[in-house]
Amino acid sequence: MRIRFLATIAVLLGTALPAQSAPVQSAGPVAAKPVDIIIYGCTAGGVIAAIEARRLGRSVTLVCRDGHLGGMTTNGLSWSDTGNHRAIGGLALEFYRRVKHHYDDPAAWVQAPRPARGENFVDNEAMWQFEPKVAERILEDWVRSEGVTVVRNRPLDRTGGVDLRDGRIVAFRTIGGQRFAGHVFIDASYEGDLMAGAGVSFTTGREANATYGETLNGVQAKNAESHQFMLDIDPYRVAGDPKSGLLPRISAAKTAPDGSADAKIQAYTYRLCLTDVPGNRITLPKPTGYDPGQYALLKRYMDAGYRDFFGKFDRIPNGKADVNNFGAFSMDDIGMNYGYPEGNDAERAAIAQEHTRYQQGLLWFMANDPGVPEDTRTTMSSWGLCRDEFVANGGWPREMYVREARRMVSDFVMAEPHVRGIKSTPRPIGMGSYQMDSHNVQRIVDARGFARNEGNIEVPVKQAYPIGYDAIVPRRGQATNLLVPVALSASHIAYGTIRMEPVFMILGQSAAAAADLAIRGKIAVQDVSYPALRARLDGEGQVLTLND
Template sequence: MDRRNFIRLSSLGTLITGSGIAASCVYKNANSEGENFADIAVIGGTPAGIMAAIAAARMGSKVILTEYHSHLGGMTTSGLGKSDIENKEAIAGLFKEFTEKVLQYYTGKYGENSKEVLLCKEGYYYEPSVAELVFNQMIAEEKNIKVLFNYQIEEAEMKSEKISRLRFKDRTSGDTRFLKAEVFVDATYEGDVFALAGAVYRLGREGKEEFNEAHAGHIFFDFNEKAFLEGGSGEEDSRLPAYTYRLCMTDDPANSYVLTEPPHGYDRNNYVEYFNDLKDGRLSAPKVFKEGHGYYSDHFDTMVRVFSFTEIPNRKYDVNINPRPLGFPFVGENYAYPETDWAARERIFKRHRELTLGLIYFVQNDPEIPEEHRNLAMKYHLPKDEFTDNEHFPWQLYIREARRLKGMYTLTENDVTLREDAQRTTVFEDTIITGEFPIDSFPVSKVPSKDNKVLEGYIGMYEISPYQIPYRILVPEKVLGLIVPVAASTTHVAYSTVRMEPLWMGIGQVAGIAAHMSRELQVEIKDVPVLELQNILIKNHQILTYFKDIDRADKAFDAVQFWGTKGFFDSYLARTQEHLSTEDCKLWLGIFEEITNNPEITIDAELNNNGQVVSISVLQKTLQTMNKSDGKNLQPESWLYEKRALKSNVLRGEACMAMYQLYQETELAKDKNT
């Protein structure tokens, strides 16, 4: 196997097994000075923050979860009604549990064969209110979680490079509040906690030369042809992809909240460039039609195409603002957002809200727009039964990218795309989840390409292969007691695929488990034992390694997931039912020897004869030479798909199971000896 694409661990500490030193659980209400105590504090009620809190609570930690708004769920409950996932087999864990509960809701309320169940697409599509209901139910089921709403983070107090406590403003009362914990999770979209704690971070776009990324820096990219356009310099800058609000709209007249007058701050001049888009065909059909991507033929070549509609249950739609027209008015409105204070952020929220409502009003009412277009637009309105305490408008601005941590590893475009003649993306020994969504960056500046095809910085759905994400991108370089699942350590280009809520839910689950392990084992976040973390994630149905040819019904599924992070496989095919070659067997044994730090494996003489395939008996005799294990529990019946003669050829999946079982035995033996 070509191992150039295999990244080993660095600076992640040594393996720790067993239960370690259990810290006492602490969970107290605010004292007279407004100070709350918890084992773990999760800042940010985003989907990642929710899953981090749930994962840690289920492990036994007492958790406080804070949220700036008065609602949980971030974008998932604020209009992003379809899960941004292309390959449903790539992300599971708590995200899959969420989708299952969504499906249960629609099935229970409307019936298994109802239109609503069909439109929820196995729980991956949902109304905002349903997503919030499910999140609230999941939180309520965990007695170890306390939620603090309307908590505005203001300061991080430090002691010896470690957060000692955080200071908040209670937005309801105006009072100052403090929060102490053993471990903190920064689940904010903005990276506010790590910034206040003094961690190093990135903001804006890297230049093409910094990491040798093809799509980095100043760029013009043809989203139809997936090709570079003339004029891109590749230079770095501090600009950010545009923010918008993600709308929920309905075509049900009885549930429609109609804008009968221009919203505050309305100026039609913000939108008149769309007339050129309509005239020049930039509001036409896409070159490639993909189901679920917001394409409706009735909208093509009309002004309604400034939006992208995806149908969700109950006559509602997830409505994105189409970033492809040159008239897209939101670019640049967010440049100051990450680094400014909360008062200025509120003004930015207001400005984006006004631009969004103004766009709806413009398309529905502007007399210059053809009447048939206006009539079509007037079919869609904000739903009365969504966001009922916010004038039916989402509360969360879509923060597509803000600060990004500079962690112990930086994930780049080269890690999430296939290199040269490689058959899979970079393999990381400390992988904690699989990512899969295309690279997708909204426009970064209002400058159009020379051929007027696209705005600068837009990289629309550039398809990539499933990739592995290493634990190290969640770990700050210096700040201790903090893990970062959202604004993680990536380049701008890599962030453009990582920044999807389903993946963030999975990474949040990792962060919650790692935070619990950190406090239970009394080690720093950077020293959390990754092998043990991976085992826990596998047991919690996380996907560490994506394969095209295996599913959870395969008895070897867990073992293959684990060894897929260690370099056993050089492609997306596990080939579990094929015979194990001597070449692969020796490679696998070498990797096994390395991660268990056991140089005393005696390779059976028959294996050294370089036969083409390996028998069950030869593999068993070789593995039983491990001096840390007596091999009593390594009988073939426990790792074969079916019982057969020992002289039979061993299958690849069976070898993975045998080595995984022995690995677990070996580490347990080490734990007993220590």
């Protein structure tokens, strides 16, 4: 995997990435004796799991790899991918209601005019758009009021740091040597690091369509029509001359047949929070080592007439925008993350650095390069990073958007037939409703000799669908006291609809509720009584069925 990743870097960039050291440790409390529930991963799903555990009267320690709460919910993913709002209940809905309560105060929205109510996505006394700093403040205040013990800057020691005895996790160790012991563990990380350290079965990449009876898994060259080149663009350094070599950020790999499996990963990005309010705007930074040649393909595309670069500058409160990928050459650093899921900490840091350099360079290029059309440069120059977001990080998000990494393989795997409603899902613990969504996986030269992206899928589901309890517990005999509500058991394309922040919150709450029942019964998580779990979730307002 590491050799293949480095080879990909060399092909697409022609430059080497510097190794990065492991994160620096900071002082903080350390669990001295076993607590009821240990949660690793301070994603929004992990935070909600901790709150649920405390409300059930359990001692709980929330262990963060880094220093902040919320994962992508507080790192720029502010235009929530919600799907059907009626499928969101329990503590997840409470979070979005807390967002609305914050913005109901006129003093909370002063840097730009407040848009019409419908544009705000306000319904059911909830609001679905917010500033990153507001989401973080809500979560911080919430865990404090619930009495959650939060331990920060404690990345898991991924070299044998998980202590297993008789199929159960006894404790895990962090890089600094701290040991966290508990009765039940929840892996709420995007990467599934605790799960992997516990020896639980997992996979990465894309399965073949034939594996789970799917139609949208594996290589998807024919179906990848969204965020695609809308014009024929020559991929070679000297147009028309294959011998001149490919432009940067195009892979020379041959595309496998549609529907076939591979180990490639959908693209990552940083979800930027930008503003066009002059008093809050930081000039876009020019990254060290900036190379305008990395954007030669985009320039060629613009020379041919492309002008839709700003299609996903989605407005959020106070004159800000959640900036996501849009189009064939945009915020996604396609093909540069294959080694991330199983890379060591230094390799992951190098990939994150590559994504930062790519996106900062892209923004600088669009605002300053004389080859970019003047109207585009003018528009891009009107945007900047926010002075009041990610302040300690210069306005840049702290965390890269890991859309997909490891996925557990349990006795039950959520797959396309389940989210389409073709197959029934046993023992529901929450619902999803967003479209089946994968970003592009690679940029290649097609059979006609033009640049083309592969892997993007955006196919709606017919209606909200249930997610089964068996998808968040390991196979029988594996880690009998571990629940995995984020890197859960799902195929690549099913994960593409499940992997939304509201759903992770829903599953985090359900995981903690199940952990409490496992402790009460002194049983494996695989043996938790579903009727008892369902009764509890119904009582807590989780939505487990929906007719439309």
